[in-house]
Amino acid sequence: MLGINHKALILVIATMATISACNNSSGTLNSDNSSPDSTSPGTSGNAPVETKDPNSTYKPAFPGQTRAPGVKTKTALNITEINSTLDHPWGLRTLPDGRFLVTQKTGTMVILTANGKQQKKITGLPAVLDEGQGGLLDVNIDPQFSSNRMVYWDYSEKNNEGSILAIAKGKLSADETKIENITVIYRALPSYKGTLQYGSRILFDKQGNLFVSTGERAGNDIRMKAQDLSAAIGKVLHLTKEGKAVNNGPFAKTANAKPEIYAYGFRNPDGFDFNPATGDLWEAEFGPRGGDEINIIRPGKNYGWPVITYGIEYAGGKVGEGIQQKAGMEQPVYYWDPVISPGGMTFYTGDAIPEWKNNLFIGGLSSTHIARLVIKDNKVVGEERLLADKGERFRALVTGKDGALYTVTDGGKMFKITKK
Numbered sequence: 001m002l003g004i005n006h007k008a009l010i011l012v013i014a015t016m017a018t019i020s021a022c023n024n025s026s027g028t029l030n031s032d033n034s035s036p037d038s039t040s041p042g043t044s045g046n047a048p049v050e051t052k053d054p055n056s057t058y059k060p061a062f063p064g065q066t067r068a069p070g071v072k073t074k075t076a077l078n079i080t081e082i083n084s085t086l087d088h089p090w091g092l093r094t095l096p097d098g099r100f101l102v103t104q105k106t107g108t109m110v111i112l113t114a115n116g117k118q119q120k121k122i123t124g125l126p127a128v129l130d131e132g133q134g135g136l137l138d139v140n141i142d143p144q145f146s147s148n149r150m151v152y153w154d155y156s157e158k159n160n161e162g163s164i165l166a167i168a169k170g171k172l173s174a175d176e177t178k179i180e181n182i183t184v185i186y187r188a189l190p191s192y193k194g195t196l197q198y199g200s201r202i203l204f205d206k207q208g209n210l211f212v213s214t215g216e217r218a219g220n221d222i223r224m225k226a227q228d229l230s231a232a233i234g235k236v237l238h239l240t241k242e243g244k245a246v247n248n249g250p251f252a253k254t255a256n257a258k259p260e261i262y263a264y265g266f267r268n269p270d271g272f273d274f275n276p277a278t279g280d281l282w283e284a285e286f287g288p289r290g291g292d293e294i295n296i297i298r299p300g301k302n303y304g305w306p307v308i309t310y311g312i313e314y315a316g317g318k319v320g321e322g323i324q325q326k327a328g329m330e331q332p333v334y335y336w337d338p339v340i341s342p343g344g345m346t347f348y349t350g351d352a353i354p355e356w357k358n359n360l361f362i363g364g365l366s367s368t369h370i371a372r373l374v375i376k377d378n379k380v381v382g383e384e385r386l387l388a389d390k391g392e393r394f395r396a397l398v399t400g401k402d403g404a405l406y407t408v409t410d411g412g413k414m415f416k417i418t419k420k
């Protein structure tokens with residue numbers, strides 16, 4: 001589940017010599033990227049954590065857009081594996097009492113104690129298509145969960161045209177083993193035959209509406225839909241709890257546009273959180289080879305995929321016209337080349353590790369580490385790799401009620417990271 005088309009992977013192997021030759025002839029991306037960037041705000045002067053050659057000769061649009069100076073956490077950390085029996089966990093949220101609600105890709109949810117031990121298993125959810133990158137994906141709880149016990153989740157749903165990303169809601173039963181009165185509130189049209197790049201994450205805004213990120217479904221014959229305002233894929237959607245468009249959206253008056261679209265031009269967005277320092281909505285997505293990126297989501301904006309990107313095709317060769325900037329299209333705050341394959345992300349909001357306050361933590365899947373990013377004035381000014389010795393694919397992260405950072409991995413593990 002690297003965000004890579006399997007067929008493309010085979011092509012990558014077949015064309016490895018070509019790509020390698022390309023890299024050798026082009027050398028490193030440019031000198032700004034292979035050495036500390038002295039023009040970045042708050043630069044530490046340390047070398048970037050990434051030392052591998054990039055896949056392309058593309059140049060960043062501004063200093064510090066990639067390969068920020070390396071930083072290191074000064075606080076002594078205690079990293080504990082608190083669960084090892086989860087079944088492909090995907091979504092991870094805290095409950096108001098400090099326990100955790102976790103989705104498992106195969107189609108169930110579990111409730112874990114605050115210590116990470118499985119306490120309840122929730123079954124009987126609508127069938128999911130657990131193939132490729134599909135399955136039971138993200139979950140979130142209603143802002144009024146304590147009184148209404150409502151849970152929202154999304155998943156890949158099989159249908160006659162292939163499959164579709166569906167969003168459902170229901171009430172957690174009193175015994176916490178099932179969801180009652182389940183309603184599918186939204187389906188992100190169109191359906192597609194593939195089982196890759198559904199996205200997706202669910203957040204609630206301060207008004208109690210949902211922001212949902214959707215993937216563009218990966219095929220060369222579908223990905224242009226990320227630019228199509230009549231399609232709900234490759235988008236950030238803004239929905240009511242009933243799955244309707246929030247009123248007065250940026251495209252509410254645009255002919256043939258879906259009024260629930262809030263922003264567009266995304267590839268496979270699996271990182272999604274509000275920046276607690278600014279209230280801005282931030283997103284991270286799987287790019288092509290060398291094009292993973294982070295964006296700040298503004299209403300009505302176009303984030304460029306597949307027209308602009310810092311990556312190349314996984315099979316080799318440029319994406320589209322091979323351009324990285326275009327008028328009317330937003331630049332990413334940050335990008336990675338080579339990719340890390342960003343899973344979930346969270347801004348750290350705890351008090352246990354003060355130097356981490358409002359830092360952004362992103363789970364790396366293919367990179368098998370957690371990226372810690374220090375943000376200043378909406379720019380990345382420092383990057384650190386954490387838990388790189390675990391060999392795990394980090395799928396989701398959350399700040400616990402106790403102020404520790406928690407993460408779950410594709411291998412079924414949960415780690416607690418806190419001050420020693």
Ligand SMILES: [Ca+2]
Pocket residue numbers: 265293303304305308309330332
């Ligand atoms: Ca982009």
